[in-house]
Amino acid sequence: MKPVIEVRDLHFSYADGTLALDGVNFTLYPGETVALLGANGSGKTTFALQLNGILQGAGSIEVCGLPVIKENLPAIRSKIGMVFQDSDEQLFMPTVLEDVAFGPLNQGCNPDEAVARAGATLQQVGMEHALSKAPYHLSAGEKRKVALAGVLAMRPEILVLDEPTTFLDPPAQHNLLHLLQDLPQAKLIVTHDMMFARALGRRAAFFERGKLVADGPIDEIIGRFQWDYSAFDAALRYSAQRRL
């Protein structure tokens, strides 16, 4: 099976010289779901932004066989759909319909096609009633779903979601989870929510100070780095007992 994402020896530093990615190697196969874990500032989001060329580092990245270079960016941005952490930054058009139609319009659809696709994906995520609403009037969960619809309307093969459960209450989290579980695309999910990550996929990649230090079964990684809250419980209870 050919990988849909192939990253080799990726390096990236910010303009002020901070090293953000230090020799990252990564492969993603069709239909796979991988959770990107790590502390804040470890490079997860920076890594994600490299995949569709928003940030450009040194090294080789191939998306569906296409190298991530300027000429291929339009095609690559059709193949990778990215849901950003801040939905208000993602939904920048005045109404839901216009926002979801933004992607298809950029892909060359005429207005009618774009509207049709937008309607279909909004129905898919259960937001077809909000067509003419302004994003400002939506809840965090609804905005997240509209953002997802906007991305799905471009018919991508890969979904990248940056901390998708931020600001969502548990019902909204469940809703999003079920939606994602039904989607066939390969998924990369940057998240701090271990339950969410476990429910969606079996593989995780762990970032530490710009390096990808572990890549394997998610339970193993969570256990190794004690990345699960419940793993701390015992330690907390123990120290609480000692103080008493």
Added chain:
Amino acid sequence: MHHVLIDHWSQGSSPLHARDPRAKILVLLIFLIVLATTPANAFVTLVIDIAVLTSGVLLAGLPPVGLFLRAAAILPFSLTFALITWLAGDLWRAVGLVEKSYLSTAAVLLLVGTTPLTRLLGALEALGVPRVLVLLAQFLYRYLFVISEQAQHLRLAAACRGGSAGPPRSRLQAAAGAIAVLFARSYYRAEGIHRAMLARGFGGRLSLLNPLRFGARDAAFTATIGLLLVLARVQ
């Protein structure tokens, strides 16, 4: 809040809502120009103007009391000047000031109350307003309330930390600091928006979705009301 109400009004459906926004803008302009050039004592003209405006409000299905109450926001300003003008000996001008500025405000309310902002902007662009300004207005409006909310949070946070106490100089610096933070957040937000646009294939040119269609009904609407207002003026 004011804009929320107007947003709500503009989403309604009535014969007036269905008119091409360009027709409504043209009629508004005719109304305003006619009103501006009407002497304060031309009662017939004014009565006809009020009648046209009120029937517009009713036809649009907007709450007349609500709309005319909101238009009253202009009154403190105009009444003050009217008082001064009256005391200076020009009663008719004073009266004219109050009644005309009030009717103008109500007319603008009727336009924005029957036209969603995106269609209004599209119409303005079709009527010749430069694209840059239309797009600017679109983004400004989109983020106006988001950023206003942030500003309120900053104010609240400052108040919680005793922001209303202390010497004026430090309060000035605190408020200036809050504004600077708001600036920075807005600036980085704009960066985020840019990235989100790139990620969805933005190729350098923003395209508008809804083509406006100026039909026979719109032409009839513009012609009839426009003619009526002008005739009322010159009679």
Added chain:
Amino acid sequence: MHIPDNFLSTPVWAALDGVSIAAIGLTIRRAGRELPDTRIPLLGVMGAFVFAAQMINFPVGPGTSGHLVGGALLACALGPAPAVLVMTTILATQAFVFQDGGVLALGANVFNMAVLGVLAGYLPFRLIGATRRGLAIFSGGFLSVLASGSLALSELLISGVRMPRPLIITSLGFFAVNALIEGAITVSVIQALDKLNPGFVQKPAAARSRVLAALGAAGLALGVAGFLIASSAPDAIQNLGQTLGISEKSGFQTPMANYTAGNFESAWLRRATAGLTGLLLIWAVCAAGARMIARRRSA
């Protein structure tokens, strides 16, 4: 400072609408390169920021508070041309959505606050911003508000709005105080911005358009002239309005029915042209004078 409809006389608001349209068109043409579609979200968001910032209270003294207008701040942070367009958009939004300021009077408000206000706010920054940053920014804020306010007042007077002398003096005093507040707030905000990120507000580019500087000076001159005349001889402005025929006389105007179509048109046109010419003349004189000064200074 937002002038509503039906306060200005027809020749005045019509002329200012024309002038503003021309000024905006010129700004867009000149700034074309600086305004690719990719920059528009930033400008829009900055417009929303200023709008929101205008609602923040600044404690000024016992019981009084001031507000930021933002023309000078935008000019220093974004550059004069984008600032003009952003302020224009803010004013248009205020007029339509919030009914703050008239629609026919939008030209006048744009002229006062978005064009001349911004340019007068930018001028000190452009001239001495590299060496005396704090003073330049303070002056910019101060002059921006003073010019806008005085112009608005002059336009009202020239239109024949009756204002007793004490009220005029009080208004000018009010503008002067607000101008000082604007200067103080603008300089404080920019100092705070410099601490957050020195890249936000840079030094003005040395080789910027001289025309902008000249226009800024013209705006400044117009504003200051308006202020001085309004404060010392408000009757002069009122008389000027009447002489030029652009002042609205009392309510009992000659019924238009007496005019034949031809006469009606020419009388109105005559007055409008007189008004427009008068304003443009003042503008041209100031601009020419400012250009001469700017040229001599850079020689």
